[in-house]
Amino acid sequence: MPDTTPELRSGQRHDISHEVLGVVFQVRDGALQVLLWRRAQAPEAGCWSLPVGPVGVAESLEAAVSRHLATKVDVRDLAHLEQLGTWSEVHRVPSRRLVATAYLGLVPTTSDPDTPRDTDWHLADSLPATAFDHGAVVTHALARLRAKLSYTNIGFALAPEEFTMAALNRLYCAALGRPVSVTNLQRVLLRRGVLEATGRLAAPGTAGGRPAARYRFRHHELEVTDAFPVLRPRRTSSRGAEDPPGAESVD
Amino acid sequence: MPDTTPELRSGQRHDISHEVLGVVFQVRDGALQVLLWRRAQAPEAGCWSLPVGPVGVAESLEAAVSRHLATKVDVRDLAHLEQLGTWSEVHRVPSRRLVATAYLGLVPTTSDPDTPRDTDWHLADSLPATAFDHGAVVTHALARLRAKLSYTNIGFALAPEEFTMAALNRLYCAALGRPVSVTNLQRVLLRRGVLEATGRLAAPGTAGGRPAARYRFRHHELEVTDAFPVLRPRRTSSRGAEDPPGAESVD
DNA sequence: CGAGTTATTGTCTCACCATCGAAAACCTCC
DNA sequence: GGAGGTTTTCGATGGTGAGACAATAACTCG
Numbered sequence: 001m002p003d004t005t006p007e008l009r010s011g012q013r014h015d016i017s018h019e020v021l022g023v024v025f026q027v028r029d030g031a032l033q034v035l036l037w038r039r040a041q042a043p044e045a046g047c048w049s050l051p052v053g054p055v056g057v058a059e060s061l062e063a064a065v066s067r068h069l070a071t072k073v074d075v076r077d078l079a080h081l082e083q084l085g086t087w088s089e090v091h092r093v094p095s096r097r098l099v100a101t102a103y104l105g106l107v108p109t110t111s112d113p114d115t116p117r118d119t120d121w122h123l124a125d126s127l128p129a130t131a132f133d134h135g136a137v138v139t140h141a142l143a144r145l146r147a148k149l150s151y152t153n154i155g156f157a158l159a160p161e162e163f164t165m166a167a168l169n170r171l172y173c174a175a176l177g178r179p180v181s182v183t184n185l186q187r188v189l190l191r192r193g194v195l196e197a198t199g200r201l202a203a204p205g206t207a208g209g210r211p212a213a214r215y216r217f218r219h220h221e222l223e224v225t226d227a228f229p230v231l232r233p234r235r236t237s238s239r240g241a242e243d244p245p246g247a248e249s250v251d
Numbered sequence: 252m253p254d255t256t257p258e259l260r261s262g263q264r265h266d267i268s269h270e271v272l273g274v275v276f277q278v279r280d281g282a283l284q285v286l287l288w289r290r291a292q293a294p295e296a297g298c299w300s301l302p303v304g305p306v307g308v309a310e311s312l313e314a315a316v317s318r319h320l321a322t323k324v325d326v327r328d329l330a331h332l333e334q335l336g337t338w339s340e341v342h343r344v345p346s347r348r349l350v351a352t353a354y355l356g357l358v359p360t361t362s363d364p365d366t367p368r369d370t371d372w373h374l375a376d377s378l379p380a381t382a383f384d385h386g387a388v389v390t391h392a393l394a395r396l397r398a399k400l401s402y403t404n405i406g407f408a409l410a411p412e413e414f415t416m417a418a419l420n421r422l423y424c425a426a427l428g429r430p431v432s433v434t435n436l437q438r439v440l441l442r443r444g445v446l447e448a449t450g451r452l453a454a455p456g457t458a459g460g461r462p463a464a465r466y467r468f469r470h471h472e473l474e475v476t477d478a479f480p481v482l483r484p485r486r487t488s489s490r491g492a493e494d495p496p497g498a499e500s501v502d
Numbered sequence: 503c504g505a506g507t508t509a510t511t512g513t514c515t516c517a518c519c520a521t522c523g524a525a526a527a528c529c530t531c532c
Numbered sequence: 533g534g535a536g537g538t539t540t541t542c543g544a545t546g547g548t549g550a551g552a553c554a555a556t557a558a559c560t561c562g
Contacts, residue, residue: 164509184551185482187549211509211559434541442518458538461528
């Protein structure tokens with residue numbers, strides 16, 4: 001694999017730098033949005049890029065991305081953070097050899113972190129011109145989020161502490177980018193034990209109508225719903241009590 | 252957040268090195284096995300480690316892991332290679348700051364790559380003492396492989412070009428580490444269009460019995476079966492012909 | 503109290519998968 | 533050549549979970 005770029009031919013030992021990217025999603029104004037930063041300097045000045053930063057010698061990648069995002073979004077607002085993947089194409093950024101590990105971060109609708117100048121939220125489904133390979137990274141993050149909404153309880157990281165079914169339905173519609181049946185959403189998430197009723201009721205709306213019950217996510221750590229049923233021995237009836245033993249994440 | 256700032260000034264600028272790990276699985280002797288290398292030098296001399304190597308300045312991580320595995324397993328034998336994740340704990344290896352990106356590689360049963368001295372296959376379900384965090388990496392790889400066997404066509408990378416249902420069943424049992432019903436395996440994989448009959452028959456065994464039909468995987472690139480059915484609008488009947496449009500991987 | 507509005511629950515149906523058993527296709531041995 | 537054994541394949545049956553839709557519950561307002 002010959003490479004002719006002069007910058008890459010230098011004979012030093014440590015020529016590869018490592019950076020972290022944060023793909024932070026939040027449902028805002030009824031749509032899924034992602035936090036982007038307007039690049040001031042070249043290269044790709046004027047384009048939008050993901051929050052990015054170097055990795056310190058004495059910190060893990062998780063620590064690095066948390067640290068950098070703290071300057072963009074209050075870390076306490078990050079309800080979920082998981083590794084997405086590592087991008088390493090040789091020319092993914094010009095004139096430097098830079099490997100990037102991307103993380104997916106989720107912020108619940110309740111928090112409205114004040115973002116510094118030059119950062120802003122953008123619709124995840126129609127991105128502006130993005131720098132480098134950040135568009136592909138966002139696409140990847142979007143696909144993973146949407147997949148996990150179907151077979152995990154990851155919604156807890158986007159939703160408020162307590163909510164009505166109608167509100168949760170709007171949240172899922174926004175995050176998935178397509179309509180979702182309230183009826184089925186409720187029954188599926190309740191049967192799986194992802195949601196539980198709090199017993200409290202929402203204040204009835206001004207237009208009248210039955211007051212909605214309030215629900216919450218039962219757990220606030222990622223849990224994977226019983227994996228794809230194919231070729232698995234049938235679950236042995238008793239569906240109560242104990243958590244499934246092999247419920248670890250598969251990314 | 253200028254991405255050229257040396258954040259931690261503990262001395263030199265480029266203190267973090269990057270390596271790649273290869274988790275290579277193959278079904279051998281009716282069991283899933285992983286290729287390990289016996290460490291000769293300290294640290295952790297005598298322990299078994301994954302195949303590992305540095306990343307060149309002018310190559311991507313994929314290229315690096317392919318290059319290193321070529322010295323352990325013939326690259327042509329690697330039917331599938333995908334990124335698993337990046338491990339970055341500060342003290343994951345002693346006395347150096349080393350970040351590792353792991354890849355999952357699969358070798359079909361038909362090839363028997365000759366491995367150099369000091370490398371050997373080990374049962375994936377009962378590993379020997381492993382060096383560093385390599386045990387956790389193998390566990391991760393194993394979980395991903397087993398999950399993907401259920402909802403993708405990834406079996407193509409473990410199976411021969413052509414095989415009988417009984418043989419494929421033995422393969423799946425070995426890879427999953429639990430019994431699988433032949434009947435269901437056949438029908439599920441055929442209905443999904445993952446397998447197709449070749450029309451040829453296997454030579455009948457010495458004990459007699461109906462000769463088995465031979466099948467093959469229809470495609471040899473990773474394809475994800477229609478994702479978790481939950482909260483999706485019902486598929487509109489016609490299940491023939493065209494591939495599902497949104498069948499991209501989710502890792 | 504009835505009309506209007508919203509939330510929740512019941513029921514129907516369909517897709518999918520696991521289990522079982524029968525049939526098909528081959529062998530060997532008598 | 534037929535009986536019996538072996539292996540593969542196909543069909544029938546039942547259960548489970550989910551989507552669609554209708555019915556019911558609970559409230560406000562006039």
